[in-house]
Amino acid sequence: MTPERWALVRAAVERARKSRWYARTLAATRLDEPADFARLPFTRKADVTEASPFELLAVPPAHAWHYHESSGTTGKPVSTWCGLAELTRMASTIVDAVPELGADQAMLLNRFPSFAPVHFLMEEVLRRTGRCHIAAGSMSWDVPFGRALEFMRQLPVSVLATLPFEMVLLREAGRELGIDVVRECRSLKAVLLGGAVLPPAFKRWIADAWQVRVVEIYGSNETMLLAIGCPEGGLHLATDLFEHEVLDPAAMTPVPVGSPGVLTITSLVHEVMPLVRYVTGDLVEMSPTPCACGRSTPTIRVLGRATEMIEMRGRVITPADLVDACYEFVASVGARVFFIVILKRGLEVLVETTAEKPATTALEEVRLANRLGVPVTVQWLPDGDVFDRTALFRTPKIYKPGQVSDWRGEGRKTITVMEALLEWPKFGLGTLGGIVKREIKNARRRKKLAATDRG
Numbered sequence: 490m491t492p493e494r495w496a497l498v499r500a501a502v503e504r505a506r507k508s509r510w511y512a513r514t515l516a517a518t519r520l521d522e523p524a525d526f527a528r529l530p531f532t533r534k535a536d537v538t539e540a541s542p543f544e545l546l547a548v549p550p551a552h553a554w555h556y557h558e559s560s561g562t563t564g565k566p567v568s569t570w571c572g573l574a575e576l577t578r579m580a581s582t583i584v585d586a587v588p589e590l591g592a593d594q595a596m597l598l599n600r601f602p603s604f605a606p607v608h609f610l611m612e613e614v615l616r617r618t619g620r621c622h623i624a625a626g627s628m629s630w631d632v633p634f635g636r637a638l639e640f641m642r643q644l645p646v647s648v649l650a651t652l653p654f655e656m657v658l659l660r661e662a663g664r665e666l667g668i669d670v671v672r673e674c675r676s677l678k679a680v681l682l683g684g685a686v687l688p689p690a691f692k693r694w695i696a697d698a699w700q701v702r703v704v705e706i707y708g709s710n711e712t713m714l715l716a717i718g719c720p721e722g723g724l725h726l727a728t729d730l731f732e733h734e735v736l737d738p739a740a741m742t743p744v745p746v747g748s749p750g751v752l753t754i755t756s757l758v759h760e761v762m763p764l765v766r767y768v769t770g771d772l773v774e775m776s777p778t779p780c781a782c783g784r785s786t787p788t789i790r791v792l793g794r795a796t797e798m799i800e801m802r803g804r805v806i807t808p809a810d811l812v813d814a815c816y817e818f819v820a821s822v823g824a825r826v827f828f829i830v831i832l833k834r835g836l837e838v839l840v841e842t843t844a845e846k847p848a849t850t851a852l853e854e855v856r857l858a859n860r861l862g863v864p865v866t867v868q869w870l871p872d873g874d875v876f877d878r879t880a881l882f883r884t885p886k887i888y889k890p891g892q893v894s895d896w897r898g899e900g901r902k903t904i905t906v907m908e909a910l911l912e913w914p915k916f917g918l919g920t921l922g923g924i925v926k927r928e929i930k931n932a933r934r935r936k937k938l939a940a941t942d943r944g
């Protein structure tokens with residue numbers, strides 16, 4: 490650690506002590522020399538949950554610029570607070586890394602859910618570049634998939650920010666509506682994807698399917714921005730925002746560069762909810778070689794949550810490996826949508842195909858199983874069995890809450906508050922029949938899978 494860096498770390502830990510949590514947990518600790526840092530206690534996700542809503546807050550609540558909540562595994566909400574100054578710092582890091590966001594004609598369709606801090610980080614990015622921001626958070630009924638596609642068709646949207654898998658859903662929704670996304674969303678130049686693993690084969694799949702540049706953004710609600718992709722495809726750690734450690738998940742001691750370890754961070758610039766040695770729970774691997782882009786910050790590969798590693802038959806498969814192998818597989822057989830079920834006996838991959846089972850896939854199936862090193866069964870299913878695209882358009886319509894309904898004209902004739910608020914889609918007999926048929930099929934398939942996985 491350079492003397493300048495050490496000064497930053499010390500100042501950051503001092504700031505953290507302003508919160509009730511760190512005032513207590515760091516009370517008996519010293520920070521006289523860099524070696525002391527590695528003796529500071531860790532902060533874990535469970536601590537953040539326990540400390541919610543106020544214990545980790547280092548400023549009065551009203552001085553935080555944003556408050557967010559997510560539901561924890563225990564059901565208790567996990568609180569995260571963020572300041573405007575730190576949000577601005579993070580936004581600058583993104584502006585520097587993604588030139589498309591500062592382009593003269595930049596227009597961002599922000600599909601990150603509006604209850605997630607990253608949505609507001611993206612908004613701040615556009616505030617800095619002075620370009621157009623479209624707030625259209627996914628996972629809500631306000632802007633369903635069809636409407637998001639319409640935005641991209643009608644407006645010169647040049648960047649889309651969203652969860653990686655949404656790129657698959659949007660493309661399939663387009664197919665259902667008869668929209669060729671490459672031809673009709675022609676302004677789209679880049680997609681900024683985060684919130685889930687994005688291994689190379691998945692990245693390639695999205696880049697090919699959409700003909701865009703794919704940029705990865707990595708972080709979490711608690712830490713916000715941790716790393717951002719560069720034009721060369723490297724995922725650079727935002728070392729100006731955090732001090733990082735990559736630790737062995739069991740011993741919690743540093744692993745050599747290039748080996749997987751849990752990313753643990755200490756906020757350097759965050760003043761509202763600073764974290765000290767926060768164990769993100771994500772397994773990452775630092776690259777031993779510098780990135781081709783010339784930036785000096787280290788690059789990482791995110792392998793997935795340490796708790797979501799798949800241990801099977803003496804092998805450990807990371808979520809990133811699993812997704813990567815499956816996208817490589819579907820790309821090699823020309824399929825588009827799949828679903829993975831992890832069973833005791835191995836993996837079952839349900840793959841949708843428009844044709845009958847493709848004739849020449851045996852080799853690819855063997856290659857997939859060999860790569861993952863566990864038994865893999867592939868089920869070839871007809872179009873719509875893995876992903877009922879029509880369901881994307883059966884979301885309810887939501888209106889402004891009200892208590893007056895004028896029945897005299899052509900408008901909706903409602904008689905309760907809930908009716909006025911929500912309009913459920915009307916199901917014809919055909920749709921209902923389709924849903925019932927699908928339910929029966931799925932129940933049978935589920936029962937069969939469970940039956941073959943006893944013992």
Ligand SMILES: [Zn+2]
Nearest residue numbers: 719723780782
């Ligand atoms: Zn780079």
